[in-house]
Amino acid sequence: MAYELLTLDRRDDGVAVVTLANGKVNPLSRELLAELRQAADELAADLPGAVVITGGDRIFAAGADISQFGGPDEAAEIGPAFHDTIGAFADLPRFVIAAISGYALGGGCELALGCDYRIASEKAVFGQPEILLGIIPGGGGTQRLARVVGPSRAKEMCLTGRQVKAEEALRIGLADEVVAPEELHDRALALAADVAKGALTAQAITKRVIDAGLSTSLDEGLALERDGFVEVFRTDDSQIGVKSFLEHGPGKAEFTGS
Incomplete structure (x- = not known):
């Protein structure tokens, strides 16, 4: 454009x-x-x-x-x-x-x-x-x-x-x-x-939860976090990150963004 x-x-x-x-x-x-x-x-x-x-x-x-x-x-x-x-x-x-x-x-x-x-x-x-x-x-x-x-x-x-x-x-x-x-x-x-180059879907969920939580109560914000925590484990990057940590330690995962 x-x-x-x-x-x-x-x-x-x-x-x-x-x-x-x-x-x-x-x-x-x-x-x-x-x-x-x-x-x-x-x-x-x-x-x-x-x-x-x-x-x-x-x-x-x-x-x-x-x-x-x-x-x-x-x-x-x-x-x-x-x-x-x-x-x-x-x-x-x-x-x-x-x-x-x-x-x-x-x-x-x-x-x-x-x-x-x-x-x-x-x-x-x-x-x-x-x-x-x-x-x-x-x-x-x-x-x-x-x-x-x-x-x-x-x-x-x-x-x-x-x-x-x-x-x-x-x-x-x-x-x-x-x-x-x-x-x-x-x-x-x-x-x-x-x-x-990070875990982009996890980043998106994190940003969404933080922003939404600012306009609600702490209890409601924590509920949003719980839902996001479950949601992020459906991503490929969560599997890549956990596997990389267990095999190579922190900070070495190569994420796909999905």
């Missing part, structure tokens, strides 16, 4: 790389959101081993295209478009990594929050500055941010519009790793490649 505002590269190591390419600041316009949704659908139809989402060196994504804002009617379209697109990547049964160089603000921060793991450059800056426009985050920021950094910190960030640099982002859990700018993409690709 041809894209104008992003690139989708499938590498030989099983990693798919989605790179935002909508001008210098990568605004998440309706058009870019539509292309991102198409890319998510393409990945879901032919799953890679892992996914990396990245943007420009100076700006990961600066947020929604404010020129497309209007009144309540436009908001009623833009919010669902963000939720649908980011949710499509979050729902992929694969490890989705955000590689963040520079600014990830507003919708850019929300896109990063929709990923499973965030690797940030030392120059990365996060924020939900919508309040400075007299509005609120509409792409999942009020919900995903609170689940990642806790409600108090999420309220402080969303109510002040304060930007958070990489070191603080790591400390509060908004970033999972911080690396030198020149190491960012190599680190993200290396982690993705390592995951991509």
Whole structure:
């Protein structure tokens, strides 16, 4: 599929790389959101081993295209478009990594929050500055941010519009790793490649159970885990992994992904 505002590269190591390419600041316009949704659908139809989402060196994504804002009617379209697109990547049964160089603000921060793991450059800056426009985050920021950094910190960030640099982002859990700018993409690709050669069906079950358990009680989450634990033993990789461990020790299994 041809894209104008992003690139989708499938590498030989099983990693798919989605790179935002909508001008210098990568605004998440309706058009870019539509292309991102198409890319998510393409990945879901032919799953890679892992996914990396990245943007420009100076700006990961600066947020929604404010020129497309209007009144309540436009908001009623833009919010669902963000939720649908980011949710499509979050729902992929694969490890989705955000590689963040520079600014990830507003919708850019929300896109990063929709990923499973965030690797940030030392120059990365996060924020939900919508309040400075007299509005609120509409792409999942009020919900995903609170689940990642806790409600108090999420309220402080969303109510002040304060930007958070990489070191603080790591400390509060908004970033999972911080690396030198020149190491960012190599680190993200290396982690993705390592995951991509693993037990992919087991990974998908693990991600599903963790995500579903976050919105329920502990007892219900443990029930989901029990069901997933039984389900995973129906996979070929479970047999390969157990057999390899018994014969050769840990970490030497060659999984098929099934």
